[in-house]
Amino acid sequence: MAFFLETLFGGLMAGMLYALVALGFVLIFKASGVFNFAQGAMVLFAALAMARFSEWIPQWTGLDNKIIANVLAFIVAGLFMLAFAYLVERWVLRHLVNQEGVTLLMATLGITYFLDGLGQTIFGSAVYRIDIGMPKEPVFVMDTVFEGGLLVSKEDLIAALVAACLVMCLSLFFQKTPTGRALRAVADDHQAAQSIGIPLNRMWVIVWFVAGLTALVAGMIWGSKIGVQFSLTTVALKALPVIILGGLTSVPGAIIGGLIIGVGEKLSEIYLGPMIGGGIELWFAYVLALVFLLFRPQGLFGEKIIDRV
């Protein structure tokens, strides 16, 4: 039982991080109808900015407080994401209003390559470290309930809490503030939103910026776990099955989808793995996504698309 719970916790924590990346996709898709292929590149770019500035700022200013340096680096990286959101709207989205989804997808593919190149040109292409003082050693919890207690990675636990916090703030922002309401309005109907004076351009900047911030937080957490390197972009690949599961248009869907995939791959690795020789964790998410595409293509919470003939 204790072992099962341990696996479950591990899965939930990993799932929270998948959810964080998936959230970036969902936000942009909802507000602008763009499937943003560049989300992975945004994660890498943000993480690179964060890693390098947390290294440069102490060098430039002689500051030796790690916390302040990290906070400053986070703010600077956030500003980079704001500039990025503004430029994407100014140079790309504005010129592609009312174009086909495929056109927009291709445009984001272009942004992906551009951003990958730009990030590595400015910040360098080696493997960098983000040291935000995450505790690396695992801890035992609930040792009164189970013999020996449960082994939980403190780093994962903190990461999951940060992710959960961010998700909660975002959903409050979307549900409870006038700007959030305007964003939901844009997501539902562009033309009607324009007719009541909601400025589409500004909304796009806001939503790309928010997606940029989730990319930054995701990049920071993954970066501190596995180092900031090009392979971070593949983290975004894991987010694809998550959004297929949760539905492309649903914020709660992204979270629950992330948790299901996180838990599913850990449990199946442990309990099904031995039967078929292991390695399930690598492909479990994609097979699950395939099953969903066959039987419930709109995902768990997505909108069912009904075409009138």
Place this chain on the structure above:
Amino acid sequence: MNATQHSPTMTQKKIGDVILDVKNISLSFGGVKALTDISFNVKEHEIRAIIGPNGAGKSSMLNCINGVYKPQEGSITFRGQTFRHMNSHQVAVMGVARTFQNLALFKGMSVLDNIMSGRNLKIKSNLFMQALRIGPAQREEFEHRAFVEQIIDFLEIQPYRKTPVGQLPYGLQKRVDLGRALAMEPQVLLLDEPMAGMNVEEKQDMCRFVLDVNDEFGTTIVLIEHDMGVVMDISDRVVVLDYGKKIGDGIPHEVRNNPEVIKAYLGTSH
């Protein structure tokens, strides 16, 4: 209260100066001419109808005023300012609201949120104040909410406040659409077939709302309508379009007896 009781007030109503002046508008899509050389004006506080058979260009006309379409020729003057073509956002800022022929409500949102979103331009607090829920932002939200409640009372949709609009029957959705436009406190309200697809009772209700809005708030109304009976009852002046051309303009009685209009609506024997 119903439409007929209202008509006597029409003559006493104060109609002001020209607020919207449309001059020589031509619009074409590729080779298809949607509008040819259309001119008409709208006076403050009046109810101005645009009628015509299917495909006459009524909606195109409204979309030009609203800035969704950019006409190739002509100009539009709104409160003394002349524009080559309008821009959707700018039009909303200047105080023109609209409703849609095929409902364009925010389907995932509740009735309340839909109408609240109409207050968007009136919101002064910035993003950070909203996010942190600082005093002024919160107080402002309450004020907007109070205003929206008045609209909800006015349109008699109190029981549906929290219902997602997608689940409401068509007639009520049309009311929410009107409510969202009213939340902007518009000077000019453009209504694109507000009574299309409604039953008699719903039509009467909608007529009553349109007249009340005009009466109580002095809102200028430009409406497109198919139903001749309704139009003749509630509007002050009528423009008639056919195949993108203007074939009649005047008070309902004149228009009704205009031979060209009769021809367009009933067809002629050749």
